[in-house]
Amino acid sequence: LLKKLEKLHDEIELAGGWSIDAKVRKVAQQLNLELDAKFATLSGGVKRRALLARAIVSEPDLLLLDEPTNHLDIVQIQWLESYLENFPGSVIFISHDRRFVERLARRVVEIDRGQLLSWHGSYQNYLKRQQKLLLEQEEQFKLEDKKLASEEAWIRKGIKARRTRDQGRVRALQKLRETRRARRSKMGDVNINVDSELISGKRVFEVEGLSYQYSDQTPLIKNFSCEVCRGDKIAIVGANGCGKSTLVKLLLKELPPSSGRIHQGTKIQLAYFDQLQQQLDENMTLLDFVGEGRTQIEVAGTQRHIMGYLQDFLFSPQAVRSPIKVLSGGERNRLILAKILSKPANLLVLDEPTNDLDIET
Structure with missing residues (x-):
């Protein structure tokens, strides 16, 4: 029995079992x-x-991470970056966080129009080489299109194309057509416009002596005063759980303060991006969610069909009739942006708007 216990003790020690509790507590903290x-x-x-x-905590040989910086605060991201830089194993990660990619990536693998492209070196090196490749592809496509147009003009003449000695040229034209049909365009950029019919009052928010706490807990916000004026661009930063989203909800009067006063200015038109996506009904189609029964919306003073408007946010005519539940996280965030910006706004309140969004968006 003692030998068995000794053997078990050695196995636990070899596997790092005695230190696992300390590792768990350190990472959790x-x-x-x-x-x-x-x-x-x-x-x-x-x-x-x-x-x-x-x-x-499992200390694997290979870490696979899908958008690891989402829902992490700045300090946590910095800790994760340092941890991964010193991680002895291999790391494969998906990320739209440019700074995170720049600091950690030693090789970039891009999925572009159905092709997998591997670029050795830093993220900046990838950007330079990718831009060069895109320019070369554009020149190649121009040559192919010019050749195709010339051959299409020739085939329309008809008689010469039916001659036996010209059948090779006809087959080459068919191949050109197939190549053009198979060509996939680079995904475009999101076209975002914020339209406001009204100019708000000079003071958007006036806050005096604001405090808030949940039941008997320590106050999240204590005796806070500030003034927000038209044209201000303000970032609210801090650790997870410190009360950032709570402060936003207090300003928007979605929560009553424990004490203090919040005054909203005049002529406010609000567009509110909610990080928890509480606005989403999974079974609604994209068209119904954004359109709300409308077929036309007004953007920057111009009437737009809702289908064309959603294409500005990279949703195809086929996709807009699909239910929201089939969308990825990034597509959901794009959809919320499309909805909140489909109406005039002079006050944008954005709670973690870049989570899951691709770099271009």
């Missing part, structure tokens, strides 16, 4: 996780952080 919380009760963002923590 860095990612602001409560170890006693039940996983099923956690929000989507906290669940993602918990899954990231589990992957890190």
